[in-house]
Amino acid sequence: MNREELISKWLDNNLNPQELEAFKRLEDYDDLVKLNTNLQAFKADDYDTSKELETVLSAIKTKKVQPNTHWFKPLMRVAAILAVCFSLYYYTTTLDTTITTEFAQKTTVELPDESRVSLNAKSILEFNKNSWKKNRSVRLDGEAFFIVAKGSSFNVETTSGTVTVYGTQFNVKQRDNYFEVICYEGLVGVTYNSIETKLKPGDSFLIIDGKTIAKEKENRSTPSWLNNESTFKSMPYKTVIAEFERQYNVDITLLGIDSTQLFTGNFTHNNLDVALKSITLPLHVTYSKTKNTITLRGE
Structure with missing residues (x-):
């Protein structure tokens, strides 16, 4: 029947x-x-x-x-x-398929064409299985690493811009006032404000608070967060704090600290105390904890 x-x-x-x-x-x-x-x-x-x-x-x-x-x-x-x-x-x-990750959670999704998407913490991925053959397109709010199967054009739509795949491996991060695309393999096109930028392996496209930020060549073969570590190079401290909150499901308050100052370093995703020392010692910042609330104080 x-x-x-x-x-x-x-x-x-x-x-x-x-x-x-x-x-x-x-x-x-x-x-x-x-x-x-x-x-x-x-x-x-x-x-x-x-x-x-x-x-x-x-x-x-x-x-x-x-x-x-x-x-x-x-x-x-x-x-x-x-x-x-x-x-x-x-x-x-x-009906669309929606995949959601919560604080301190990551997951891997297989798309209808066997493409794979790894979602970072506090992210949302949407796609339609029934129209997939005609339109390989996903919507992303958050951060994800894509390994795309060969085939017709593949698009990642975000509120900041659209990423069109000409290659296979890339990372997209779209947060509040933050939009970053890193190409790890093949060729990726990023459309932002109706202008497309082509990225080759190692190239990055970064917009913070509406401004284009130049970055050095990416040397890693995959994003560090896949290995439970967040890495930053000359990034605003507020960006580091926001990612820390997503990975540990905590609220952080800054006292006497310039959140726009640049930070270079990293923190692990599986040890809160070690991670806190990693983001405070380089800036000579002290911290105190009360349940899920952390206060950072400048000297």
Whole structure:
């Protein structure tokens, strides 16, 4: 039995045990059940047959008999079922897949073409599996490292700009007032303010607070965060603090510290005390901890 027949019998509550198991194995089973649950909110109110019959009989006494329309209600029922089926099909085929990471969490996602995406902490990736063959495109809010399978053009859309892949391996980081793309292999195009910049292996594209920042050649073969370490070279201290908060799920308060001063160094993602020393000792900063709140004080 094909997919449409299973859905139709399911809507009529007419599935035998074998058909029910086949229906549960459908790829979009969870979406179908969710949509059906939502549609229950649109069911009509309970119908009082006796009361309505009295109303109709009273109306017959004072009005002429109307033409027979017994065919109309079944037709409307068929139309309603068709409308529900169409809405169900449209909903399930246009639904996006969304992958989200929380504070201190990373994950790896395999796309429909076997491309792989590694998501850094506090990031969101969205794509549509049903339209993937026609449009290899993802939306990113956060940071991700991509290894793209060969094929048609591949786009990463962010609120800051669009990254078009001509190669296979690159990193995209889009945060508040921060947009960075690093090419590790192949060729990558970055469109920002309607202007495209081509990146070769080792090249970077960096915008901080709306300004283009020049960077030295990237020597690593993959971003450091994949190995649970964040590395910075002449980056504003506020950028370092924001990444620290994402990796450790803490709130950091700066007292007497210039958040725009540049920082060069790194911190690990798996030892809070060691990481704190890594971002405070180079700047002669002291710190204190209270639960999930950390206060940094300048000298």
